Amino acid sequence: xxxxxxxxxxxxxxxxxxxxxxxxxxxxxxxxxxxxxxxxxxxxxxxxxxxxxxxxxxxxxxxxxxxxxxxxxxxxxxxxxxxxxxxxxxxxxxxxxxxxxxxxxxxxxxxxxxxxxxxxxxxxxxxxxxxxxxxxxxxxxxxxxxxxxxxxxxxxxxxxxxxxxxxxxxxxxxxxxxxxxxxxxxxxxxxxxxxxxxxxxxxxxxxxxxxxxxxxxxxxxxxxxxxxxxxxxxxxxxxxxxxxxxxxxxxxxxxxxxxxxxxxxxxxxxxxxxxxxxxxxxxxxxxxxxxxxxxxxxxxxxxxxxxxxxxxxxxxxxxxxxxxxxxxxxxxxxxxxxxxxxxxxxxxxxxxxxxxxxxxxx
Amino acid sequence: xxxxxxxxxxxxxxxxxxxxxxxxxxxxxxxxxxxxxxxxxxxxxxxxxxxxxxxxxxxxxxxxxxxxxxxxxxxxxxxxxxxxxxxxxxxxxxxxxxxxxxxxxxxxxxxxxxxxxxxxxxxxxxxxxxxxxxxxxxxxxxxxxxxxxxxxxxxxxxxxxxxxxxxxxxxxxxxxxxxxxxxxxxxxxxxxxxxxxxxxxxxxxxxxxxxxxxxxxxxxxxxxxxxxxxxxxxxxxxxxxxxxxxxxxxxxxxxxxxxxxxxxxxxxxxxxxxxxxxxxxxxxxxxxxxxxxxxxxxxxxxxxxxxxxxxxxxxxxxxxxxxxxxxxxxxxxxxxxxxxxxxxxxxxxxxxxxxxxxxxxx
Numbered sequence: 001x002x003x004x005x006x007x008x009x010x011x012x013x014x015x016x017x018x019x020x021x022x023x024x025x026x027x028x029x030x031x032x033x034x035x036x037x038x039x040x041x042x043x044x045x046x047x048x049x050x051x052x053x054x055x056x057x058x059x060x061x062x063x064x065x066x067x068x069x070x071x072x073x074x075x076x077x078x079x080x081x082x083x084x085x086x087x088x089x090x091x092x093x094x095x096x097x098x099x100x101x102x103x104x105x106x107x108x109x110x111x112x113x114x115x116x117x118x119x120x121x122x123x124x125x126x127x128x129x130x131x132x133x134x135x136x137x138x139x140x141x142x143x144x145x146x147x148x149x150x151x152x153x154x155x156x157x158x159x160x161x162x163x164x165x166x167x168x169x170x171x172x173x174x175x176x177x178x179x180x181x182x183x184x185x186x187x188x189x190x191x192x193x194x195x196x197x198x199x200x201x202x203x204x205x206x207x208x209x210x211x212x213x214x215x216x217x218x219x220x221x222x223x224x225x226x227x228x229x230x231x232x233x234x235x236x237x238x239x240x241x242x243x244x245x246x247x248x249x250x251x252x253x254x255x256x257x258x259x260x261x262x263x264x265x266x267x268x269x270x271x272x273x274x275x276x277x278x279x280x281x282x283x284x285x286x287x288x289x290x291x292x293x294x295x296x297x298x299x300x301x302x303x304x305x306x307x308x309x310x311x312x313x314x315x316x317x318x319x320x321x322x323x324x325x326x327x328x329x330x331x332x333x334x335x336x337x338x339x340x341x342x343x344x345x346x347x348x349x350x351x352x353x354x355x356x357x358x359x360x361x362x
Numbered sequence: 363x364x365x366x367x368x369x370x371x372x373x374x375x376x377x378x379x380x381x382x383x384x385x386x387x388x389x390x391x392x393x394x395x396x397x398x399x400x401x402x403x404x405x406x407x408x409x410x411x412x413x414x415x416x417x418x419x420x421x422x423x424x425x426x427x428x429x430x431x432x433x434x435x436x437x438x439x440x441x442x443x444x445x446x447x448x449x450x451x452x453x454x455x456x457x458x459x460x461x462x463x464x465x466x467x468x469x470x471x472x473x474x475x476x477x478x479x480x481x482x483x484x485x486x487x488x489x490x491x492x493x494x495x496x497x498x499x500x501x502x503x504x505x506x507x508x509x510x511x512x513x514x515x516x517x518x519x520x521x522x523x524x525x526x527x528x529x530x531x532x533x534x535x536x537x538x539x540x541x542x543x544x545x546x547x548x549x550x551x552x553x554x555x556x557x558x559x560x561x562x563x564x565x566x567x568x569x570x571x572x573x574x575x576x577x578x579x580x581x582x583x584x585x586x587x588x589x590x591x592x593x594x595x596x597x598x599x600x601x602x603x604x605x606x607x608x609x610x611x612x613x614x615x616x617x618x619x620x621x622x623x624x625x626x627x628x629x630x631x632x633x634x635x636x637x638x639x640x641x642x643x644x645x646x647x648x649x650x651x652x653x654x655x656x657x658x659x660x661x662x663x664x665x666x667x668x669x670x671x672x673x674x675x676x677x678x679x680x681x682x683x684x685x686x687x688x689x690x691x692x693x694x695x696x697x698x699x700x701x702x703x704x705x706x707x708x709x710x711x712x713x714x715x716x717x718x719x720x721x722x723x724x
Contacts, residue, residue: 006394011609014393026384031376031557032368032687067429067559070588070605077587100587189606195393197429197559197608225439225462226432243432244551246559246608247373325394 004320005350006341008327009140009169009303013345015193021255030251035244043247044239047254054172054257054265057202058179064232065245066199069168071227072185073097074104075201076132079211079229080162080183082218083107085132088119088146091139092330094166098134116305118144118298121153130161131210137184138170141330143305143339144298148175155180162207169341170302171200172257172265173272182206188249191302192256193345198249201232208233260344268344275342275351276301282355288362292337304340310362311335318361324354366682367712368703370689371502371531371665375707377555383617392613397606405609406601409616416534416619416627419564420541426594427607428561431530433589434547435459436466437563438494441573441591442524442545444580445469447494450481450508453501454692456528460496478667480506480660483515492523493572499546500532503692505667505701506660510537517542524569531703532664533562534619534627535634544568550611553664554618555707560611563594570595622706630706637704637713638663644717650724654699666702672724673697680723686716 006013025031033039048063057063066072077085077100085106087098090113101108109127113119126133133154138145155163164183167174171186178184183203189196211229214221223229226242235242260268280299283289283306292305308315313335316326329337342351368375387393395401410425419425428434439447439462447468449460452475463470471489475481488495495516500507517525526545529536533548540546545565551558573591576583585591588604597604622630642661645651645668654667670677675697678688691699704713 004391004394006391008394008396011394011396011606019388022388026381029366029368031551032366032370032373034370034373034689035558067433067608068588068605071429074587074589096588103587103590104584105582187606189393195608195610196397196606197611220467222466225436225465226430226458227436228465243430244373244549244558246429246557248557249559327396 004323004325006325007354008325009339009341010190011196012190012341012343013193015256015345017259018193021252025248025251031248035241035247040247041239043251047250050254050257050261054261055178055202060205061178062203062233062236064201064203064236065241065250066201066227067197068199069185069187072199072201073100075227075229076164077101077104077106079223080207081106081132082214084129085134086126086130087134090142090144091115092141094136094139116142116144116292118295119146121150126158132162132164133158134164136166137174138167138300138302140169140303143300143303144293145300147297152177152180162210172260173269173302188253191343192253193343194249194252198246271348272301272342275348276304278351278355279304279340302342304342306338307336308338312338315361319357322357324357366685366687368687369716370687371701371703372552373558374552374703374705375555377618377707379621380555383614387610387613393610397603397609402609403601405613409612412616412619412623416623417540417564422567423540424565424595424598426563426565426598427603427612428563428589429559430561431547431549434561434563435462437586437589437591438526439463439466439468441585442569443468443494444576446491447496448488448492449496452504452506453477454503456498456501478504478506478654480657481508483512488520494524494526495520496526498528499536500529500662500664502531502665505662505665506655507662509659514539514542524572534622535631535664550615553705554615555705556611556614560608633710634663634704637710638666640713640717641666641702664704666704668700669698670700674700677723681719684719686719
């Protein structure tokens, strides 16, 4: 038994109730049930309803299951873009989404911010004819957020294009107004504290209509096969999936979403803010540490990136012997930064303890 | 605790050692480890090596992870077919694979056998110019197999096209000669006795070369994004994956494959044959039951389909009260057939007991 506390930006620490729900699922033989029966339909419905409440989804939204956020990027481009998507790129993951558009031979564009910087609303130039605007609430690689207000304004200012929001490593923290945007998505191995293997796609009827339009009008333009948005949506309407899905994870996600609802999303956000403040404050006042994201407005509450004066890999090694696993900086920043996930699985007390350990490890 | 025995053709009963390995994985915090670290690489390597031994894969094979067999169909068509695949269709799943080719606007063809019948080698006409030949070792919907010898002969007779074999609901039973074919695939929720959410793609360098050729020569023809075969293969070479994969399932699959190796694949096949014979013999001699697949040569050892004289749903309900969960007939045969999975998770003794229960339930 290793018993380390994972503060890695995904996969990360399991949600405290994860094992209890897993035990219940195994006792109820959830892994063996048919995905074409009423038991599975009830599970899908329950998970849908919990997520609908957690994210305050309007009635024109579906909750669809893919295998990863990578898959959702691909499906969004195949189903909601005939030719032009536009990507606000400020890190490795928003860049990868843009690159997917190139691999699909779309005529997409992007505007790029420096690594570690956010976008100023006034500087954003969205080309005419953009069909899908790809925004990132939380860039996992850089720890930069796009504030909800900016997301909402961009969506409102561009009513002719669909808006999709990456909240892979922040959901359910951001308070998105889903009546303003058209889609958002996340992976369960981040803030939901589950094993990887499920991507969750929140998507509205405008996206579905776009997929239908592409199929009707774009000659020889495929929207995919089993995970065409049209197929995903049709099966969703009876709480089924096109293929045999990750039934166990869909069940567990529903249970953890219910736990979050019971705790209260407001409390969850307040605790996240409190823990983030504790860690940012510590980094600010501590010699040898520096907050990477200069502008406080763009600092992520869920993925906190800290520059280290000395080789960060040595600090990470030292901290590991004291029971905490941290993320290193992304790619070029590997030995220069710590990336600390501040997900709901980590309590305020645990964050306090971690900060002490970090202090002793510098 | 429900404690029923699932004889459903997938999802199905969990492999007897599943929970033990899951416990070990949780104690070792496998769900939280990074997919970009040495621990994950060691897991991927171990699972690869176990599967390589189990299937006797030649050195030119990779083992790649997708989310389902449905996804593997799509990736095969996108990466290994520029224009023409050819599908031998004898049930719902081989038909769905063919339909995927149409959704991708390929110029594919098919030859169809009646539901419940197999293909006679001499009657198979593969068009010139076929790039990928899609064969099904075991049709989950009808319980019809294509014998290994037929698969090998078709592959040998058609050296200019790639051969891909669906063994979704039979692997690791079929004794495929992987030096003759180019790809095969399965899902873990069938004979490996795991929760759904992982599709396993065994694929050789000839398939990779085809994907490279398509990217080089076919103008504006996408092979996909994160799961382009080229990306999957490149990351496989360092035992990584393009995206965050289903780490936990990859670990568990390796452990169960090791258990199967320890038991011995020969023993596993002999037990499968023995249990299949017991059930087929019982169906043959029992009034009110009839083996669906007429020709013994085409009868699946792993998915046994039995016609019932009375409403099969009533029999299934009755048997459920005695602790066994059966599959119904596929679609039109829903109330006319029983589909019984004969996977390794079910012991000879359990199959004996089930046959007694079936006898009492007619």
